[in-house]
Amino acid sequence: MIDPQMLAALPHALAPASILFAVLGIVVGIVFGAIPGLTATLAIALFVPVTFAMKPEHGLIMLGGIYAGAIFGGSISAILINVPGTPASIVTGWEGHAMARRGEAPYALGLAAVSSGVGGAVSAIAMLFLAPVLARLALSLGPPEFVALLAFSLAIVVVMLDTPLLRNLTGCLIGLVLATIGLDPVSGIPRFTFGSPDLASGLDLVSVLIGFFCMTQALILAREAYAGDRPPDIRFEGVSGMRRVLRTIAGRFWTYFRSTSIGIFLGIMPAIGPESTPFMTHAIEKKFSRKPEEFGRGSSEGLIAAETSISANVGGSMIPLLSLGIPGSGAAAMFIGALTLHGMQPGPLLFVDNGVAIYTFLIAFVATNIFMVLIGLFAIRYFAVVLRAPKSWIATFVSFFSVFGAYAVNNRLFDVGVMFLSAALALLLRFIRIPILPVVLGMILGGLLEENLVVFDITVKTPADLMERPIAVGLLAVTAAVLIGAVYRRSRARRTGDGRAALNFE
Amino acid sequence: MWNAAASALVLVGLAVLGVESMNIQAGSAAALYPRVLIGASFILLLGCTLASLRRGAGKPANDRELALMASGPPAAAWRFMLFCAIWIAYPLAMSLLGFTAATTLALWASALLASRRRPWVVLLMLLAFSVAFAVLLKTVIYVPVPSAWPDLLIDAVLYRH
Numbered sequence: 001m002i003d004p005q006m007l008a009a010l011p012h013a014l015a016p017a018s019i020l021f022a023v024l025g026i027v028v029g030i031v032f033g034a035i036p037g038l039t040a041t042l043a044i045a046l047f048v049p050v051t052f053a054m055k056p057e058h059g060l061i062m063l064g065g066i067y068a069g070a071i072f073g074g075s076i077s078a079i080l081i082n083v084p085g086t087p088a089s090i091v092t093g094w095e096g097h098a099m100a101r102r103g104e105a106p107y108a109l110g111l112a113a114v115s116s117g118v119g120g121a122v123s124a125i126a127m128l129f130l131a132p133v134l135a136r137l138a139l140s141l142g143p144p145e146f147v148a149l150l151a152f153s154l155a156i157v158v159v160m161l162d163t164p165l166l167r168n169l170t171g172c173l174i175g176l177v178l179a180t181i182g183l184d185p186v187s188g189i190p191r192f193t194f195g196s197p198d199l200a201s202g203l204d205l206v207s208v209l210i211g212f213f214c215m216t217q218a219l220i221l222a223r224e225a226y227a228g229d230r231p232p233d234i235r236f237e238g239v240s241g242m243r244r245v246l247r248t249i250a251g252r253f254w255t256y257f258r259s260t261s262i263g264i265f266l267g268i269m270p271a272i273g274p275e276s277t278p279f280m281t282h283a284i285e286k287k288f289s290r291k292p293e294e295f296g297r298g299s300s301e302g303l304i305a306a307e308t309s310i311s312a313n314v315g316g317s318m319i320p321l322l323s324l325g326i327p328g329s330g331a332a333a334m335f336i337g338a339l340t341l342h343g344m345q346p347g348p349l350l351f352v353d354n355g356v357a358i359y360t361f362l363i364a365f366v367a368t369n370i371f372m373v374l375i376g377l378f379a380i381r382y383f384a385v386v387l388r389a390p391k392s393w394i395a396t397f398v399s400f401f402s403v404f405g406a407y408a409v410n411n412r413l414f415d416v417g418v419m420f421l422s423a424a425l426a427l428l429l430r431f432i433r434i435p436i437l438p439v440v441l442g443m444i445l446g447g448l449l450e451e452n453l454v455v456f457d458i459t460v461k462t463p464a465d466l467m468e469r470p471i472a473v474g475l476l477a478v479t480a481a482v483l484i485g486a487v488y489r490r491s492r493a494r495r496t497g498d499g500r501a502a503l504n505f506e
Numbered sequence: 507m508w509n510a511a512a513s514a515l516v517l518v519g520l521a522v523l524g525v526e527s528m529n530i531q532a533g534s535a536a537a538l539y540p541r542v543l544i545g546a547s548f549i550l551l552l553g554c555t556l557a558s559l560r561r562g563a564g565k566p567a568n569d570r571e572l573a574l575m576a577s578g579p580p581a582a583a584w585r586f587m588l589f590c591a592i593w594i595a596y597p598l599a600m601s602l603l604g605f606t607a608a609t610t611l612a613l614w615a616s617a618l619l620a621s622r623r624r625p626w627v628v629l630l631m632l633l634a635f636s637v638a639f640a641v642l643l644k645t646v647i648y649v650p651v652p653s654a655w656p657d658l659l660i661d662a663v664l665y666r667h
Contacts, residue, residue: 053647167554173547174516177523177540184536191530191540192523215593220571222589225620226582227574392620396613399593407597408649416597425519430572431512432554450539457535 003132005351009359012057013367018360021058022368025065026375032066033073034386035394036083040070040274041213044334046401048206048341049408056342056354060361063338065368067331071274071310072116072372076380077387079108088274088313091282091306098298106381110245111300112307113376115256118249119308120369122260123267123315127322128362131351134323138348143455144466148475150449153326154441155479156269159486162276163435171434175442176449178203185447186454198414203422206337207406207415208443211422212436213330214405218398219423225392242377248300255285255304263309267316267328274313274329278306311369318365322350322358325448333440341409508572513555520548585619592616604654605643609636 012018025047032043043066051059074089079096092112099108141149158168181192182202193199249256259281266277285305286295295302317328318335325347327333339346344354351358406419426436460466466473524544530537575586592615599608613632618625640660643649651657 170550180540396616
């Protein structure tokens with residue numbers, strides 16, 4: 001049955017203002033995504049403070065447009081110059097750039113635009129119907145189930161990332177430590193505030209994320225610029241392939257079906273962001289293909305599989321975010337900052353307290369993906385010029401917007417300091433090969449975990465008490481199985497001399 | 507070397523938090539939870555660092571961007587350090603000079619590090635950007651930024667009626 005709030009949200013979602021913010025978001029996103037070094041997460045992080053003056057639903061629609069646009073924008077530089085604009089576009093570069101070298105750049109970009117739009121639109125529809133169901137289900141969960149669910153999410157991050165297991169775990173713990181700064185959520189005792197009243201409310205999430213994702217990238221871009229990196233030559237040549245694009249996509253239903261399903265499923269899993277999804281769908285599609293030898297040499301199937309799954313992952317990663325408050329990717333984590341900035345608490349009560357606003361965003365996200373196809377098909381060559389922007393200028397303006405963004409959240413310079421320290425921490429962790437995603441997830445989930453742990457400690461006194469909560473027991477058993485499986489797999493690979501797996505076990 | 511130095515800094519940070527956790531009211535869950543987390547992360551990080559040192563891993567693996575950051579010609583390194591100094595000084599300058607002047611100067615100084623072609627034209631363009639952004643802040647986004655006389659002048663022009 002359709003939720004009445006969904007019907008009430010429909011006119012809001014299709015209002016001119018919503019469409020305007022969606023298109024604006026897509027344009028901004030494509031520009032950011034197309035520039036190598038600027039990611040979807042960075043674009044969202046920089047624009048979260050800008051949405052403060054907007055209505056919550058308009059702010060979310062714009063950020064949704066930025067997310068979708070940036071993910072697609074990454075394919076522009078991947079196809080035209082073989083430099084992925086975002087890490088998610090590496091596979092797109094393998095296939096798309098090979099097509100561009102054959103003089104099929106417009107065809108490859110057209111395929112990427114339509115595939116991205118299809119993946120995004122289907123995942124948005126899945127998000128529209130799955131997120132409220134999951135949220136309703138989550139309302140019946142108590143603290144023991146939440147503790148188990150959060151432990152499961154953190155375990156998935158630890159085992160799924162392609163970095164050493166112990167370093168992922170260390171990252172998670174560091175994130176949880178950062179989340180303890182400020183007043184204790186249960187007793188209100190100040191912790192690690194060093195006498196500063198600014199720290200009483202803890203580290204501001206948006207400022208920390210801007211430091212992690214934006215300021216560090218600005219520094220890296222500046223370093224590359226001063227080392228002599230130059231903008232590339234761009235050639236947008238070849239016959240227009242609109243009719244050919246439509247003919248190709250018409251015969252690829254199962255490729256779209258498989259890639260979208262896998263993309264959404266992986267998006268729902270914490271830690272599996274759009275970066276790792278296309279590798280999996282590309283490999284699976286190669287097994288199903290009648291021409292597997294073309295994969296990696298300009299295969300339209302490979303390109304469709306990669307692009308569709310990347311965008312499907314975007315919608316998938318928003319499902320646990322909206323319904324449980326658990327982000328499925330780094331970029332989705334930024335939405336937590338946006339939601340809290342507008343006084344909304346992501347989680348099971350989101351659809352109860354802010355149903356119309358959230359449904360407006362979800363319906364508009366479907367429309368956003370359709371607009372993205374149109375923009376991608378008809379205006380893509382105009383976006384390609386951003387690839388000529390000098391890195392030093394990009395670094396300068398990303399730095400400026402990072403400082404401004406951190407300041408604008410609470411209108412205080414203290415948060416700018418937090419942002420700089422977060423950037424320094426992110427760089428230090430990168431030097432010691434501790435990935436940033438577990439830190440982010442630990443920090444976001446830390447408060448919730450601690451609150452529920454306290455109640456868990458009070459309500460569950462004996463193992464028999466726990467046995468009365470079958471969902472919690474099941475989730476804890478799966479978590480233990482996932483961890484034991486990962487340790488076993490990696491230690492066996494080390495024994496058999498698999499260098500890559502051995503490195504990842506540590 | 508970079509790896510060990512970075513590990514040492516993070517370990518020192520965790521140690522500081524560990525010492526500070528002793529000031530939290532003893533016996534409460536508010537103290538126990540962070541102490542367990544800090545202890546576990548300290549031990550794990552120390553273990554990872556020792557494992558890296560034993561393997562002799564001096565630089566981060568497969569990270570071209572970080573490798574570039576830790577090496578490169580001295581002139582580029584100096585310019586990079588100046589770039590960092592400009593953006594760290596920018597928020598401090600904002601409280602002294604106000605938003606518009608500090609933004610113009612920070613952007614200009616940063617731009618000059620990359621290229622010294624037509625500096626005055628660049629300055630004028632960046633001044634125009636800063637003023638336009640300040641107007642946007644005051645009329646659309648409503649973010650109260652630190653003010654000095656250029657910002658007060660913009661206020662006077664915007665709200666003289």
